[in-house]
Amino acid sequence: MRWPLLALALMIAACTHVPSSRHLAVSNLQSLPEPKLHYLGVGGWLIHWRGEGVLLAPSFSNPGGLGIRGLPPLRVKANPQRIDTFMPPASDVKMLLVGHAHYDHLLDVPRVMHIHTPKATVYGSQTVGHILHAGNIDARRIRALGEGDIANPYLPTARGTWFYSNGQSARDGTQPQGKTPGMIRAMALRSEHAGHAFGINFIQGQYDDDLDTLPQGLFGWRLGEVTLAWLIDLLDENGKPVYRIHYQDSAASPPLGFPPLITDGKRIDVEILCAASWDQVHNYPAALLRVTRPRTLVLGHWENFFASDPRKPARTIPLQDYQGLLNQLSHYTPVIPEPFSLVPLPPPE
Ligand SMILES: [Zn+2]
Numbered sequence: 001m002r003w004p005l006l007a008l009a010l011m012i013a014a015c016t017h018v019p020s021s022r023h024l025a026v027s028n029l030q031s032l033p034e035p036k037l038h039y040l041g042v043g044g045w046l047i048h049w050r051g052e053g054v055l056l057a058p059s060f061s062n063p064g065g066l067g068i069r070g071l072p073p074l075r076v077k078a079n080p081q082r083i084d085t086f087m088p089p090a091s092d093v094k095m096l097l098v099g100h101a102h103y104d105h106l107l108d109v110p111r112v113m114h115i116h117t118p119k120a121t122v123y124g125s126q127t128v129g130h131i132l133h134a135g136n137i138d139a140r141r142i143r144a145l146g147e148g149d150i151a152n153p154y155l156p157t158a159r160g161t162w163f164y165s166n167g168q169s170a171r172d173g174t175q176p177q178g179k180t181p182g183m184i185r186a187m188a189l190r191s192e193h194a195g196h197a198f199g200i201n202f203i204q205g206q207y208d209d210d211l212d213t214l215p216q217g218l219f220g221w222r223l224g225e226v227t228l229a230w231l232i233d234l235l236d237e238n239g240k241p242v243y244r245i246h247y248q249d250s251a252a253s254p255p256l257g258f259p260p261l262i263t264d265g266k267r268i269d270v271e272i273l274c275a276a277s278w279d280q281v282h283n284y285p286a287a288l289l290r291v292t293r294p295r296t297l298v299l300g301h302w303e304n305f306f307a308s309d310p311r312k313p314a315r316t317i318p319l320q321d322y323q324g325l326l327n328q329l330s331h332y333t334p335v336i337p338e339p340f341s342l343v344p345l346p347p348p349e
Pocket of ligand 1: 043105301
C-alpha cells in the first residue's frame with residue numbers, strides 16, 4: 001500500500017465516536033454514599049469497603065500511536081504525572097487484582113503500588129509477577145498464582161481458593177485460620193483474552209523469569225500464561241459475604257471466566273463486564289450472564305484508550321459494534337459509567 005493510502009486507512013480505523021451516537025447511555029454520577037464502584041477507565045475499578053479497599057488494575061497513561069486518538073501505540077511508557085493526577089485516594093487498598101499483563105492493565109501498576117496503595121498486595125499470573133519485578137515491587141507484595149490457585153471452569157464442582165485481604169487463603173467452604181481474615185476476599189477464575197480483530201490476539205506469550213527492565217514496546221507486555229477473571233466478596237464482620245461481584249477484564253469464550261459453584265449459594269450481585277472485543281468470541285456475554293444472573297450489570301473497558309484525554313468525555317473504541325453488544329443484554333439495563341464516575345451498589349439482600 002502506498003503511504004497516503006496507508007495513512008488514510010489508519011485514520012479511518014482510528015475513528016472514535018461520541019457514545020450517544022452509538023446508542024450508549026453513559027452515566028456520570030460524581031457523588032454517592034458508600035458502597036459504590038469507582039470507575040477509573042479501561043479495566044480500572046476501585047471499591048472501598050469497611051476500612052479496606054480492592055483495586056482492579058487501572059490504566060491512566062493511555063498512550064497512542066503518533067499521539068493520534070484511536071490509534072494503538074507501538075511504544076508504551078507510564079505517565080507518572082497523569083497517574084498521580086487521576087488516581088483517587090486508595091491508601092486503604094489491600095488487594096490489587098490483575099487479569100492479564102497487557103500494558104493497558106499493568107503499565108501503571110508499579111507507580112500505583114509505590115505511591116498510591118502502599119498496603120496493597122497484587123494478585124495475578126506468574127507473568128504479571130515477572131514483569132512487576134522489573135517495576136521494583138517488593139516480592140512480598142506480589143502473589144503470582146499457580147494453577148492450583150485458580151478455579152477451573154471445566155470443573156465447576158471443584159472448590160476454588162479464596163484469597164483474603166489480610167493475606168490468608170482458604171478453600172471455599174472452609175474458614176481461614178485466625179480471627180480477622182479481613183473484609184474482602186477474591187477468587188481467581190481461569191478465563192481467556194478474546195482476539196483483538198479477526199479472532200486473533202496480537203499480543204500473546206508469557207514470561208518465565210523475572211524481568212530486569214519494564215517492557216518498552218506494546219508487544220513486550222505479553223498476555224501471560226493465563227488470563228484471570230475474579231469473584232470478589234465484600235464481607236461482614238463474621239466473614240459472610242454482603243456483596244458478591246464477578247469481574248472480567250477481557251471477553252472470553254464460555255465457559256472460560258465462569259465462577260465455580262460456591263458452597264454458600266449466595267447469588268452474584270454485580271457483574272462487571274468488558275465491552276471491548278465482545279464480538280471476537282461466541283456467546284459473550286450472553287452465556288456468562290445466564291450463569292451469573294447479576295442484580296446490577298456494569299460495562300467497563302468500553303471507551304477508547306488510545307491517546308485518550310481523561311479530562312474530556314470518553315469516546316468509543318474504533319470499529320466496535322456496540323449495538324450488537326446491547327442486543328445481547330436484552331434482559332438488563334446496563335450501567336455504562338463515564339471514567340472517573342461512580343456506580344451505586346444495589347441495596348444488600
Ligand atoms: Zn484491555
